[in-house]
Amino acid sequence: QVQLVESGGGLVQAGGSLRLSCAASGRTVSNYVLGWFRQAPGKERDIVASIWWSGDTYYADSVKGRFTISRDNARNTVDLQMNSLKPEDTAVYYCAARHRDYSYAYDLWGQGTQVTVSS
Secondary structure, three states, X not given: OOEEEEEOOEEEEOOOOEEEEEEEEOOOOOOEEEEEEEEOOOOOOXXXXXXXXXXXXXXXXXXXXXXXXXXXXXXXXXXXXXXXXOHXXXXXXXXXXXXXXXXXXXXXXXOOEEEEEEO
């Protein structure tokens, strides 16, 4: 029922910044855990960051101190601010969601947006 659409990807030089945004439609996501995942060519899809309904956050060790996840329940969006980007951050980034009570795993996914970081 909930649909997720990412935007904001692009090409940036190492050390630069990008801000990804994910817009949800269909229903409010106030009671959903929201996350960002990424998948590089030939690699598994890994979690980057997540944010609970309470505002509590989780970050992968590789992005701690550089990325910030945030949500705006009034706008029904979740953003990922990416600073000090490195070439190894290059990947397709996906927005995902799971209900706080009904889902153990992320089961709602966006289409993905490409992020490319050049040296």
